[in-house]
Amino acid sequence: MSMMNIFNVSGSAVSAQSQRLNTVATNLANADTVAGPDGKSFKARQVMFQSVPMGDKGSAGVQVTEIREDQTAGRRVHDPKHPSADEQGYVTYSNVNAVEEMVNMISASRSYQNNVEVMNTAKSLLLKTLQMGQS
Known part of the structure; x- marks a missing residue:
C-alpha cells in the first residue's frame, strides 16, 4: 500500500465515523421525545457501512451505504395526564x-481517533523521509 493510499483509506473511515457520530447525536437528542401529532414517535437510526476498494493494490476503505431506521416499537408509559397520551392513557416514546x-458513541469516537492517529503517523513518516532526502 502506498503512503498516499493510507490517507484515502483512513480518510474514508474518518468520514464514515463522523457520519456515525452525527447519527448517534441525533438519536440521543431524541431519546425522550414522545409521539408527534401524527401519532408516530422518533425511530432510532443506525449507520450501515460497506467496504470499498481504493487504489490498485487491493486496499479497501469504508463508506456509508445507508442510514436505517429501527422499526421496533417505542416504549409505552402509562401516564393519562400527559398531553400526548392516547385513549388508553399511554404515551409512546422513541x-x-x-x-x-x-x-x-464511544466506539465511533475511538475509531475516529484511531484513524486520525494513522494519518498523523503517515504524515510524520513522510516528513521524516523528506528530511532525510535534504541531508
Missing part, C-alpha cells in the same frame, strides 16, 4: 436505547 447509543 425506541432509542440511551445506553446502547452511548456505547455506539
Whole structure:
C-alpha cells in the first residue's frame, strides 16, 4: 500500500465515523421525545457501512451505504395526564436505547481517533523521509 493510499483509506473511515457520530447525536437528542401529532414517535437510526476498494493494490476503505431506521416499537408509559397520551392513557416514546447509543458513541469516537492517529503517523513518516532526502 502506498503512503498516499493510507490517507484515502483512513480518510474514508474518518468520514464514515463522523457520519456515525452525527447519527448517534441525533438519536440521543431524541431519546425522550414522545409521539408527534401524527401519532408516530422518533425511530432510532443506525449507520450501515460497506467496504470499498481504493487504489490498485487491493486496499479497501469504508463508506456509508445507508442510514436505517429501527422499526421496533417505542416504549409505552402509562401516564393519562400527559398531553400526548392516547385513549388508553399511554404515551409512546422513541425506541432509542440511551445506553446502547452511548456505547455506539464511544466506539465511533475511538475509531475516529484511531484513524486520525494513522494519518498523523503517515504524515510524520513522510516528513521524516523528506528530511532525510535534504541531508
